[in-house]
Amino acid sequence: MKKLIHFPYESILVLGLAKSGTAAATTLLEQGKKVRINDQNAKESDANVKQLKEMGAELILGSHPIRVLDGIEVIVKNPGISYDNPIVTAAQQRGIPVITEIEIAGQLASGPIIGITGSNGKTTTTTLTTEMLKQSEKPVKVAGNIGIVATDVAKNLHPNENLVLELSSFQLMGVDQFKPKIAVLLNIFKAHLDYHKTWENYKQAKYNIFKNQTKDDFLVYNAEDKSLIEAIKLSKAQKIPFSVKRKQSEGAWLDNEAIYFKEEKIMERKDIVLLGLHNYENILASVGAAKLSGATNEGIQKVLSMFTGVKHRLQFVENHCERLFYNDSKATNCLATQKALSAFNQPIILLAGGLDRGNGFDELLPYMKHVKAMVLFGETASKLENLGMKAQISNIRITKNVQTAVQEAYEISEPNDVILLSPACASWDQYRTFEERGDIFIQAVHTLV
Structure with missing residues (x-):
């Protein structure tokens, strides 16, 4: 394993275990570091806790006492832990750096990193880029926010292998020296403000993806996103635009033909x-990132002629009695649902609702022209009902959950209708994850008679 040469810390606090914390702690112990672990929910009997204890980690479980900071030089924080956590706040007051395990992964990776971020589209772009390289017979591995811990993959990466990383704002907020060879910025809009507190904080977290890049690196960016256009002026990397509207002689683009x-x-x-x-x-x-990494046109063509979507992201589920069912459970905000609604030119029955974060839904109004009916659930059902009335949709139903929504939507549907789950809300009022919500939708569709 590659040594952490540019990691000048010996006493480290890993705050929060889960998958990323366990991977970071294990790697740091393997590197001979002194590691203290603090987790409120982990138990001494947990398999990963036992293993880390055997490797020499100090464990403080069940609470977050301030003494966990004693003698600590840096915190490796689980991305899900907020920056207003008392330990994090106290560390910042003491001048102790707070990073995420992506920083460790970046230092351990021997091969080039392709880092992909944006408010929407990260998983699809990460998957497409990875598959384009695979089909071009380029060595590649994938990790990050896509569900595979980056550190575990990076430490076993060969120098000729590409590492494609899906990166969230939560991960990027905690980087210091991290530098991808190719950074991809898809788009940016207001999201996760409950975590980042301000729009400026959120943007800055996303822009960390290119802050350490040099003239030898590449920044692939959306040439139609005005916020990005202004931000990338600070980047030293070679800029590779992409656009769905205009020719880009230095980047990726399309017209009506190709x-x-x-x-x-x-x-x-x-x-x-x-x-x-x-x-x-x-x-x-994806084409921009893949071509910069040596992908062939044949490899790209093979992927794009077969790829129908990532699970829970405008995923085609089934044609049942001439009704087309689509699972877009990943649409946890209005922008994602706008994009889903824009994808169809036929009647839509929209299934939506979920966690109430205090926002309204009027920004969906211009995209409702093909919506013939709505079946709503969760905390935001009444807010979405108001949206439907503004859109002059006469058939609006409120139901218990996603499972009952599928049945009700089917009962009011006609041949050639699209029955679309695109909630425009997080799932946490009724479901643990958007994946669980989507899986329940899929199961309900498959059990229709």
Whole structure:
């Protein structure tokens, strides 16, 4: 394993275990560091806790006493732990750096890193980029926010292997020296303000993806996102734009006939099977990153002619009695649902609702022209009902949950209707994750008679 040469800390607090904390603690112990672990929910009997104790970690479980900071030089924080956590706040007051395990992964990776972030589209773009490289016979591994801990993959990476990382704002907020060879910025809009507190904090976290890049690196960015255009002026990297509207002689673009990279035609647009304008943005970003990493046109064509979407992200589920069911459970905000609604030119029955974060839904109004009915659930059902009335939708139903919503939507549907789960809300009022919500939708569709 590569040594952590540029990691000048010997006494480290790993705050929060879960998968990323366990991986970070294990790696740091393997590197000969002194590691203290603090987790409120972990138990001495947990398998990962036992293993870390055997490796020499100091464990403080069940609470967050301030004494965990005694003698500590740096905190490796689980991304899910807020910055207003008392331990984090106290550390910052003492001048103790707070990082995430992505910082460790970046230092351990021997091969080039492709880092992908944005408010929407990260998982689709990460998956497309990875598959394009695989189909081009380029060595590649994938990790990060996609569900695979980056440190575990990075420490076993060969120098000729690419590492494609999906990166959230939670992860990027805690980086210091992290530097991808290729950074991809898909888009940015207001999100996760309950965590970041301000719009400025959120943007800055996203922009950390390019803050350490040099003229030898690349920044692939959305040329139609005005916020990004202003921000990337600070970047020293070579800038590679992508656009669904205009030719980009230095980047990726499309017209009515084909998609291109710079002046080179990559493939016919009619042969791409993925739906939605937003997915064309994801495709162009992937093409840019993949071509910069040596992908072939043949490899890209093979992926785009077969790829129908990532699970829970405008995923086609089934054609049942001429009704088309789509699972877009990952749509946890209005922008994602806007993009889903824009993907169809046929009647839609919209299934929506979830955690109430205090926001309204009027920004969906211009995108409701194909919505013929709504089936609503969760804490925001009444707010979404108001939206439906403003859109003059006469058939609006409020139901118990996603499972009952599928049945009600089917009962009021007709042939050629799209029955679309695109909640525009987080799932946590009724479900542990958006994945659980989507899986329940899929199961309910498959059990229709």
